[in-house]
Amino acid sequence: MKETLQYLFDGKTLCREQAKASLLEVGKGMHSEVEFASFLTVFKMRSITSEELAGFRDAMAELCLAIDLAEYNVIDVVGTGGDGKNTFNISTLASFIIAGAGVNVAKHGNYAVSSTSGSSNLLELLGYQFSNDPAKLKNDLEKGNFCFMHAPLFHPAMKHIAPVRRALKVQTFFNVLGPMINPSFPKYQLLGVNNEENFNHYRNVYETLDVNYIVVNSNDGYDEVSLTDDTHFAGNRKEGYLAPADFGFEKIHSESIYGGDSIDEAARIFMDVLEGKGTPEQKNVAMANAALGIQVVFPEKDLKECVEIARESLKSGKALQKLKAVIG
Known part of the structure; x- marks a missing residue:
C-alpha cells in the first residue's frame, strides 16, 4: 500500500487493474485502517476516474458472496x-x-x-x-x-472497510459503488x-x-x-x-x-x-x-x-x- 499511496500522492491515477488489486488487498484485511483511510482520502482530494471506479467495482464483485440467479x-x-x-x-x-x-x-x-x-x-x-x-x-x-x-x-469484505468509513464520517466512492x-x-x-x-x-x-x-x-x-x-x-x-x-x-x-x-x-x-x-x-x-x-x-x-x-x-x-x- 505504501507504494500505491506514494503513486497517488504524486498526482497519478490508477488503471482498472491497479484499482482492483488495491481494493482486493484492503478487502482481504492486508492493510491497516490508517493506510486505508489515507487511500480513501485521495479520492476526496480529487475526482475519481471511471477506470478507478470500474476497478473498485471489479474488486467488490470478486470479494462478494455471489448468488447464481x-x-x-x-x-x-x-x-x-x-x-x-x-x-x-x-x-x-x-x-x-x-x-x-x-x-x-x-x-x-x-x-x-x-x-x-x-x-x-x-x-x-x-x-x-x-x-x-x-x-x-x-x-x-x-x-x-x-x-x-x-x-x-453479501459483502464480507466490508468488515475491513466499514469501520474506516464510519470513522471518516464523509462520503467516499463506496457511496456510489452499491x-x-x-x-x-x-x-x-x-x-x-x-x-x-x-x-x-x-x-x-x-x-x-x-x-x-x-x-x-x-x-x-x-x-x-x-x-x-x-x-x-x-x-x-x-x-x-x-x-x-x-x-x-x-x-x-x-x-x-x-x-x-x-x-x-x-x-x-x-x-x-x-x-x-x-x-x-x-x-x-x-x-x-x-x-x-x-x-x-x-x-x-x-x-x-x-x-x-x-x-x-x-x-x-x-x-x-x-x-x-x-x-x-
Missing part, C-alpha cells in the same frame, strides 16, 4: 442515494410493480444513507426476512417474482445516480459490462425518474432526455414525492400506493420508473406501452400480491 433473468432497480431529496421508496415500489408484471426482480439494497428510509429499512419493517441462502432467495422469486439482497450479508455490486450479477439493471459526474462514470463503466442497462439522473438531481424535471438517460442502445410527457404524465412538484420524516411514515406511503390509495403523483412516479425497468427487459416495447403494463400491475393489485407473497 441466472435462470431467473432478473433485473435490479436501484439508485446510489445521496441526492438529499428524501423521496419515498420509489425504486423498491417500482420493483414490486415490475414483479407484478411477471418480471423477476433481484434487488440489492441497504439501510438509508441520506434519506429517512432505505430499501432495507422499509422491507425489514414490513416483515421481509433478510437472508443470503440461495434456496430462500429462489423461493422468493418463485413465489413473488422478487427477492432482496441486504448488502451486508448499485454496481449486486451479488447476483443481474442481466438487467435500471440504475439511478445523483449527479452528472456519477452519470458519466456509470455510463462509462457499464459500457464495458455484459449487462442490459439504463442509467438515469434527473436534471434537478434525483437519482431516479422524478417527473419533477426531465431525466437524462443512457443505455445500451441510446442516450438522451425523457420529459414527463414522454411517459404520458404531467410534471410534478418535489413535495408530492416526499418520503416522510420516519420509517413508519415512509412505509405508510409505500403501502398506500400499492393498495391504490396513493396520490396520482406518487403512483405516476412509481409507474414511470417501473416502465423504464420493463423497457430494459423488453426494449422492443415503446415507453408508453411499458407504462400501461406498469399501470395494470399496480391497479390490478398484482404488485401488492407480490409483496404479500414474500413477506407472508
Whole structure:
C-alpha cells in the first residue's frame, strides 16, 4: 500500500487493474485502517476516474458472496442515494410493480444513507426476512417474482472497510459503488445516480459490462425518474432526455414525492400506493420508473406501452400480491 499511496500522492491515477488489486488487498484485511483511510482520502482530494471506479467495482464483485440467479433473468432497480431529496421508496415500489408484471426482480439494497428510509429499512419493517441462502432467495422469486439482497450479508469484505468509513464520517466512492455490486450479477439493471459526474462514470463503466442497462439522473438531481424535471438517460442502445410527457404524465412538484420524516411514515406511503390509495403523483412516479425497468427487459416495447403494463400491475393489485407473497 505504501507504494500505491506514494503513486497517488504524486498526482497519478490508477488503471482498472491497479484499482482492483488495491481494493482486493484492503478487502482481504492486508492493510491497516490508517493506510486505508489515507487511500480513501485521495479520492476526496480529487475526482475519481471511471477506470478507478470500474476497478473498485471489479474488486467488490470478486470479494462478494455471489448468488447464481441466472435462470431467473432478473433485473435490479436501484439508485446510489445521496441526492438529499428524501423521496419515498420509489425504486423498491417500482420493483414490486415490475414483479407484478411477471418480471423477476433481484434487488440489492441497504439501510438509508441520506434519506429517512432505505430499501432495507422499509422491507425489514414490513416483515421481509433478510437472508443470503440461495434456496430462500429462489423461493422468493418463485413465489413473488422478487427477492432482496441486504448488502451486508453479501459483502464480507466490508468488515475491513466499514469501520474506516464510519470513522471518516464523509462520503467516499463506496457511496456510489452499491448499485454496481449486486451479488447476483443481474442481466438487467435500471440504475439511478445523483449527479452528472456519477452519470458519466456509470455510463462509462457499464459500457464495458455484459449487462442490459439504463442509467438515469434527473436534471434537478434525483437519482431516479422524478417527473419533477426531465431525466437524462443512457443505455445500451441510446442516450438522451425523457420529459414527463414522454411517459404520458404531467410534471410534478418535489413535495408530492416526499418520503416522510420516519420509517413508519415512509412505509405508510409505500403501502398506500400499492393498495391504490396513493396520490396520482406518487403512483405516476412509481409507474414511470417501473416502465423504464420493463423497457430494459423488453426494449422492443415503446415507453408508453411499458407504462400501461406498469399501470395494470399496480391497479390490478398484482404488485401488492407480490409483496404479500414474500413477506407472508
